[in-house]
Amino acid sequence: MEALIEKLVTYLVVTIFIVAIIAIYLYRQKRNSRIVEAKIAIAKEEGMHEPVSLHPVIDVNSCIKSGACITACPEKDIIGIKDGKATIINASHCIGHGACFHACPVQAITLFIGTEKRGVELPHVDQTFESNVPGVYIAGEMGGMGLIKNSVEQGKQAVENLIKKIDKSVNAQYDLIIIGAGPAGVAASLNAKKNKLNALTLEQDSLGGTVFTFPRQKIVMTSAMDLPLHGKVKLFETSKLELLNLWTEVISKNQISLIENAKVESVTPTDKYFITKTLSGDEYTSRKVLLAIGRRGSPRKLNVPGEESMKVAYRLLEPELIEGKKILVVGGGDSAIESALLLVDQNQVTISYRSEVFGRLKPKNNEKIKEAIANNKVNVLFNSNIAGIEDHQVKIQKTDSEKELVLENDLVYIFAGGELPTQFLEKIGIRITKKFGEAILKHEE
Secondary structure, X not given: OHHHHHHHHHHHHHHHHHHHHHHHHHHHHHHHHHHHHHHHHHHHHOOOOOOOOEEEEEOOOOOOOOOHHHHHXXXXXXXXXXXOEEEEOOHHHOOOOOHHHHHOOOOOEEEEEOOOOOOEEEEOEOOOOEEOOOOEEEOHHHHOOOOHHHHHHHHHHHHHHHHXXXXXXXXXXXXXXXXXXOXXXXXXXXXXXXXXXXXXXXXXXXXXXXXXXXXXXXXXXXXXXXXXXXXXXXXXXXXHHHHHHHHHHHHHHOOOOEEOOOOEEEEEEOOOOEEEEEOOOOEEEEEEXXXXXXXXXXXXXXXXXXXXXXXXXXXXXXXXXXXXXXEEEEOOOHHHHHHHHHHOOOXXXXXXXXXXXXXXXXXXXXXXXXXXXXXXOEEEEOOEEEEEEOOOEEEEEEOOOOOEEEEEOOEEEEOOOXXXXXXXXXXXXXXXXXXXXXXXXXXXX
């Protein structure tokens, strides 16, 4: 009898223990769901819940709440667990590294570009990175994947693919002309050298492409990348200068043929090869062409009176040399906010943004600008547009009222994005389509 009682007591203790564990687990799950719900509410309020372009879509019927996607993502609060299923919190923070996609053990995540309402203009490119014009390849930001690591990988893969189609019997100066010396262009140039291709790289500005125009202190990498002829690069948080120094070193060490300040005017296909012409009048022939020029062919202008003034700029190059100025920064994206934050300590900075809140900002930028506003380091004019730029002042029109503000001003920095070089691409014959909610990475059955 005593043995039976002991067994019953043991079973009871074990049962209570198991019930307690389950209760604690359910409590924590419910608490975490409430936290995620609160984060989603904040994200919606701040305009960060809706995706900008590339973003994960989760099949809730397949999700097994392993949390692998959350752990794998190097960004902050893009995915969370709500009611036992993975859900999107800050879709606009996604930068397309695909870590969540690869980490999901049950293939419940697909990466999409664009949404049903917001389309993204992209050139036609197949799985080998070849466009609809045979022999012309596109890699990097132009194809919709702007993350440095992804651009590097695409540059490498594009070269691997086009090598298979090069006809050495074609009489041309080069096997390959690479247009653009940003992340994709640098990787492609190195891989072309590695594969003993006779290649030439043309860059309209300086080595680094778009990266060169970043503010000097900006962190431009969040994950490792593998450079041909160099190996693994593990600069997880690095400055523009460090990255450019690395690229300069590998380009010089491997004797890559690179011409800077050579803006390409046209690429003309012929029966057997391509003729590439620059604005300076130089002309080159090649068997293949790789476009790695990025999406911002030219800065988008506001077309307001006085915008042609010398005090107006579309990028910030040397923030540490600017002090004691009354500055207006136009825009609400990461570039605008980062530039404003680099100027606030030595200048009087005002930000003009057309919307009522900052959306699409990276978490660190969002935190820093909120702190700067709270400490009165920067003046922000939401719901506003520039009405005119004059020598010593600017006129700002508030869109939520009929009020026009006049501010004393020395410098204006405009960050309104860039215009896709549509005309250049269409001149080559490349088709451009606006993609609405199209899958970029999906698991094959």
